[in-house]
Amino acid sequence: MVDSTRFYTNLRTLKDGWAPLCLIAARKASVVHSTGGHGARSSAPLPLNVGAWQLQQDIEKLVNMMVTAAGLHAHHAMIVPDLIKGLLANPGRLESRTDWPMISALVDKAVLRLARTLDPPPDTKMIGWCPQCGCELRCTPLEIAGGYTACERCGKESKIKEVPRASMARLAVGGVRGTAAEIVRWLNPWGIEVKRNTITQWGKRGRLQPVGAAPDSGAPIYLVWDIWQELNRKKE
Template sequence: MTDCQHCHKPTKQASANMLCANCREDYWTMIYQLGHVQLPTLRSIMLRQAHIGTPAHTPNKGNAPLPIDVHAQDLIEESEAWLAEQAGKIRAAYAGYDWRKAWYAIISNKHTILTMSTAADDYAALEHITRRNEQALTPEDELIILGTCPNCHSMLTGTPDAESVTCQDCHSEWAAPAIKAARDQRLWQVQITGTPSDAAKELKRYGLTISRNLISQWLKRGKLHATPTEHKRQYTFNLGELAALLDCHR
């Protein structure tokens, strides 16, 4: 009995380098999704739905060059490099394949891929790539502000159920629950005295968008425990409470 080298749970595998049954299944699903869904979609974004950059001017009546989504291009290069590396481990000649042929080679050699001595490290690398791809492919209206990067203090966004988040500026990877907890903890320590409009503007500095009308509604309904001041329509707000109510309202 040894421990799985990825999840570290006890497994009956004979080799300490192997993955447990659950991790093998999850790893294989990620490999399949990378070539079947993520890479084709990213390439479509880069080549046909690009939105970063502007078409160059051409003196003739021909079509201007299509702008390239450079972020999608970076993700594609990282994904293709991973596929090439794994294919090359099966047979050296496969390392020179284009991404689709490399993926087919991997899919055709499932047992070899899952039982490689480097499987645990390869799986961890693919998890990182997959998370970045998923974040890029998630519509913006489904993303929320998770907090700020402890390394460069840039804003971190992700899906509500994200387990990890990668900073788009410094590329550091963090556990999403810890980032959100740090954000919420800081907000509970911050108070502001002013109108609902002032509170909304202050929350915006933390990346949280809320309307003054919604804050006023919470005050009228008794949902918000802000302390009235001697000035009309002014209260002392706790930003942590406002953020918590906003999370419930989404």
């Protein structure tokens, strides 16, 4: 049975967490992580913006879906917190639907992912998303050494080396892009090592086609998927 109180509490959590999530996705904020020992905590920039960006997209789609399902009419200028305020002001509209349990489960999942993004477990590294349920996969050094990990949500076991390709394909659908320096920072925390100069040389040799230029520096902007494809061709 779906807990209505929990559902609306979760909506408030998504509303309150939207602003810090957007800052992390844009690499304008740091997340606080545990340092161990007497509960000490410190603030350090963690390379989470690809995961945060994807979560940002997923939450936005979920909230827009709920607004439509609730029969609410949103103004085009409304952002996620505004839309959630509308849902909170009209309780009961979703609960009468036959897909209410599924909607509630999706919100549960989004809140869990948000918590892991804003306050990631210590000594873990994000490697991508579960190919079965889409939940974020984080691994300890021991799991990475062993080569396998299991999804906390659905239990599916995956080979760690196969997860990044599926995750890159997911990013490709969203058209994630950036300068050579930005892409290096995005890929490094997943254990995908490529040098900024390497990407620059691929571009100069015509092996990569830029999709734009950075407005401040004029540096070429590339699709993350193109970098991933070229990197793997180089390894073959």
